[in-house]
Amino acid sequence: MEQENKKGLCGCCPFWTMWIRPRETIRKIVDEKPKSGFWWLSLLYGINFMFFLSQVFYLGRDLPLWGIIVGSLVLATPVGAILITLYSVLVLWLGKLIKGGGNYLQVRAAVTWSVVTNIVNVIVWIVYIIMYGSLVFLPSFHVMQFTGVAAIIITICGWATLVASIWSIVILVQALGEVQGFSAWMGLLNVVLASVAVTVIYYLIGLIIQYAVY
Numbered sequence: 668m669e670q671e672n673k674k675g676l677c678g679c680c681p682f683w684t685m686w687i688r689p690r691e692t693i694r695k696i697v698d699e700k701p702k703s704g705f706w707w708l709s710l711l712y713g714i715n716f717m718f719f720l721s722q723v724f725y726l727g728r729d730l731p732l733w734g735i736i737v738g739s740l741v742l743a744t745p746v747g748a749i750l751i752t753l754y755s756v757l758v759l760w761l762g763k764l765i766k767g768g769g770n771y772l773q774v775r776a777a778v779t780w781s782v783v784t785n786i787v788n789v790i791v792w793i794v795y796i797i798m799y800g801s802l803v804f805l806p807s808f809h810v811m812q813f814t815g816v817a818a819i820i821i822t823i824c825g826w827a828t829l830v831a832s833i834w835s836i837v838i839l840v841q842a843l844g845e846v847q848g849f850s851a852w853m854g855l856l857n858v859v860l861a862s863v864a865v866t867v868i869y870y871l872i873g874l875i876i877q878y879a880v881y
Contacts, residue, residue, distance in 0.1 A: 713747025727804030767847035781839035787831035
């Protein structure tokens with residue numbers, strides 16, 4: 668039965684199987700090509716992150732829509748790759764504290780493939796941009812009142828991104844459990860430790876910037 672499952676998995680695209688069989692999929696990836704998908708998934712993650720930053724900093728006030736889109740696409744891959752790499756290093760180091768057995772490439776593969784759910788976020792961004800253009804990247808977007816069909820679409824998009832974000836964590840926990848030799852609970856602990864570390868780093872950076880400005 669195990670051989671049949673592996674054979675069936677070999678014929679499937681990991682972009683699909685990662686959603687439903689993360690442990691089996693990541694095992695096949697790290698055994699055969701641990702670097703596979705890194706740049707494509709960095710692009711996917713980077714696009715979502717750059718659009719998010721553009722919204723947070725209201726770039727629609729200073730840049731045309733095409734400029735935001737082009738700039739985001741140009742920076743997406745390097746930014747995504749850097750973020751995935753840094754997070755992977757954190758996960759690896761902190762995983763060692765709880766006896767994680769994975770190496771860097773294995774852990775990076777687990778982190779990289781967990782962002783496959785970002786395809787949902789990117790689709791949502793595309794829907795928003797088609798519907799509202801540069802308003803998406805303006806302060807007014809957050810206080811807009813949506814009614815009728817627009818309200819339904821916005822609600823569906825909101826739930827879709829929430830579910831995708833939660834499922835990304837599920838995939839990461841399962842994938843880390845596989846490459847680190849953990850149970851799902853220990854994989855979750857590895858993720859929690861890394862998330863706490865990221866929060867502390869962001870907080871310290873914020874304090875440094877605030878101190879430098881004021």
